[in-house]
Amino acid sequence: MSARAEIVQTSAPVVAERQRLRLGLFYVVLLPVLAISILAGIAIGSTPIPWQTILHVIGTKFFPHWVSTAGLSDSDIVIVWLIRVPRVIVAVFVGAGLATAGVIMQALFRNPLAEPGLVGAGPGAVLGAVIAFVAGWTLHSVIALPLAAIVGALLALVLVYAMATRGGTTPVATLLLAGIAVGTLLSALSSLLLSLHIVDWQIAQEIVFWMMGGLDSRTWTHFWICAPFVLLGLAAAMIQSRDLDLLQQGEETAASLGLDIESSKRLLTLTAALLTGAAVAVAGLLAFVGLVVPHAVRLVVGPSNRRLLPASALAGAAFLILCDLAARTLHPPTEIRLGVVTALIGGPIFIWLLWRRSWEAGGESGSGQ
Amino acid sequence: MNTLATNHASISRNGRCILRSATVSLSSGQLLSIVGPNGSGKSTLLRALAGLWHASEGEVLLNSQPIKAFSRKDVAKRIAFVPQEALMDFSFTVAEIVAMGRHPHRGRFSRENTSDREAVENALERCDIVHLRDRLVTTLSGGERQRVVIARGLAVDPDFILLDEPTANLDVEHGLEILELCCALAKDGKAVAFATHDLNAVARYASSVVLIQNGKLIDAGDREQVLSRKNVEEVFRVRAELVATDQGHPVYVFHRRP
Numbered sequence: 001m002s003a004r005a006e007i008v009q010t011s012a013p014v015v016a017e018r019q020r021l022r023l024g025l026f027y028v029v030l031l032p033v034l035a036i037s038i039l040a041g042i043a044i045g046s047t048p049i050p051w052q053t054i055l056h057v058i059g060t061k062f063f064p065h066w067v068s069t070a071g072l073s074d075s076d077i078v079i080v081w082l083i084r085v086p087r088v089i090v091a092v093f094v095g096a097g098l099a100t101a102g103v104i105m106q107a108l109f110r111n112p113l114a115e116p117g118l119v120g121a122g123p124g125a126v127l128g129a130v131i132a133f134v135a136g137w138t139l140h141s142v143i144a145l146p147l148a149a150i151v152g153a154l155l156a157l158v159l160v161y162a163m164a165t166r167g168g169t170t171p172v173a174t175l176l177l178a179g180i181a182v183g184t185l186l187s188a189l190s191s192l193l194l195s196l197h198i199v200d201w202q203i204a205q206e207i208v209f210w211m212m213g214g215l216d217s218r219t220w221t222h223f224w225i226c227a228p229f230v231l232l233g234l235a236a237a238m239i240q241s242r243d244l245d246l247l248q249q250g251e252e253t254a255a256s257l258g259l260d261i262e263s264s265k266r267l268l269t270l271t272a273a274l275l276t277g278a279a280v281a282v283a284g285l286l287a288f289v290g291l292v293v294p295h296a297v298r299l300v301v302g303p304s305n306r307r308l309l310p311a312s313a314l315a316g317a318a319f320l321i322l323c324d325l326a327a328r329t330l331h332p333p334t335e336i337r338l339g340v341v342t343a344l345i346g347g348p349i350f351i352w353l354l355w356r357r358s359w360e361a362g363g364e365s366g367s368g369q
Numbered sequence: 370m371n372t373l374a375t376n377h378a379s380i381s382r383n384g385r386c387i388l389r390s391a392t393v394s395l396s397s398g399q400l401l402s403i404v405g406p407n408g409s410g411k412s413t414l415l416r417a418l419a420g421l422w423h424a425s426e427g428e429v430l431l432n433s434q435p436i437k438a439f440s441r442k443d444v445a446k447r448i449a450f451v452p453q454e455a456l457m458d459f460s461f462t463v464a465e466i467v468a469m470g471r472h473p474h475r476g477r478f479s480r481e482n483t484s485d486r487e488a489v490e491n492a493l494e495r496c497d498i499v500h501l502r503d504r505l506v507t508t509l510s511g512g513e514r515q516r517v518v519i520a521r522g523l524a525v526d527p528d529f530i531l532l533d534e535p536t537a538n539l540d541v542e543h544g545l546e547i548l549e550l551c552c553a554l555a556k557d558g559k560a561v562a563f564a565t566h567d568l569n570a571v572a573r574y575a576s577s578v579v580l581i582q583n584g585k586l587i588d589a590g591d592r593e594q595v596l597s598r599k600n601v602e603e604v605f606r607v608r609a610e611l612v613a614t615d616q617g618h619p620v621y622v623f624h625r626r627p
Contacts, residue, residue, distance in 0.1 A: 019462070019503075110456065239477060246469060250456035255421055257525070258445030258473030303459040 037321040041088040090218045092317040094283040097230040099316025101275040102290030107244040116290035119179040120156035121273035123186035125280035128152020146225045146281035153277025213284035213339025222282040229278030241305040288346025371528040372396045377427035400555040401562040402575035410584040411564035419450040445473035449522035451532040460505040470524030492523035511538040532563040
């Protein structure tokens, strides 16, 4: 009795402490990284801009009565405020949105390898966008493309959900299969439209570029399209964070602990689809962000979704800014497509995580971290 | 006095009827065991009682009211269900998993309060896993996991506790511990039911028994009456021999039928 009590007293606080320490350390490292990558994302480019100028321009925009524009050239203001800042801020929201959608999907499917596009939302958004290109809507309005993408994502989700629902219940296994089937079908339709319009090189090039993802020439309009959905989605996910914890214990357990699992699943997939749709709408297809980021962050902060969601959102933001920076600077003067960069960086990270885990488990199979 | 009962309840899954017109009742202080061979419908009956699966015919009554009239959360506050195979492949800590038992009591925006923490501490203590509280559930043995899941059920502080094969993954010592815990809970006034095919454990611990075969109730009532040699031989399709241990406990020894 006394020996056991001693062990309890000495070991218990240590582990809890370590957990808190890791979470604290995560933010101590991540927040400066995020701040520096935002600044670097604005400073670095074909025209390098010193950080004092950046802060000066941002100051004049936020505090016009306090900070005067004296000493700033018009081109500085244009490059910083109309070109680079929107691009970086859009990267923040797209990265955060994809990572949040990834957290939701991984909890819902109880699989750390699930990714945001799984319920058809990704391919649906792409098809919506391709239709917008082909129909020429993109020539009339900047918001035609993002709107078409978001509508596409939601319609795809509704289709997948309807296919997977029988008698009021939607088993996640069926949802996954329906998502993959519909996703493949919608991707094929996108490719079909692309191949039919390949003779019109102007449109075809735009579609191909967009399918490879990118944040080139993003404006404040894109920010206003994407940010509300991402903020709304992140808030909705946080409100449901304990539901996500329960779903990770299996649906039956979740139900026995008082969760209305069918309505919860509907709300969560809708949240994930909105986040994915909003991200794809302004950035095109970006592979691996929603897969690798939550997975890696979970290794540090643990699986509790209340901690994981905000941590993943911030990590996703930092990851995407850095990827975009790499896309812009690695091969000047051409930009590498952002989706290519996220896949080239995210893929190896993911393989390393898998390898590390199987190595730690001593070859034993086991999912989840 | 709390009661939970099925009244001629039938359950169908995937178009197949797996429980036929079952009438069972469970009340405070009772330790009921649901016995039957594999696939006989023990778990189905437990899930019907827990309100997890709805009866296609007949009804399930919680304190004499149809269980369907209660919200999912209200049912969860009163009835804890302990599954046989707990899915634990995300590395939550033991304390986090047990705290999930407080979910039905917590509002969406409310933080963990003192009674939540007390319920978790009590549950950890009763299941003898206080020393595991900060361990990751992915690193536990099967028996330890089983106790964690039972602790999560206890943290609910329910009136009814329904356990599906609670001793299936446990070694002898921990199996007995769980059965004794079930007895103690029943003495405390909880209504406890567990499904099992371990006739000897049941014979020792349960006060009343439901015997089930192919989705049909064969017999229910006192354990001496229900677990008669005739019933056991018929339902389990074996030859049973009742022997007494050197301390006088009756134990079945089974033989395959020639």
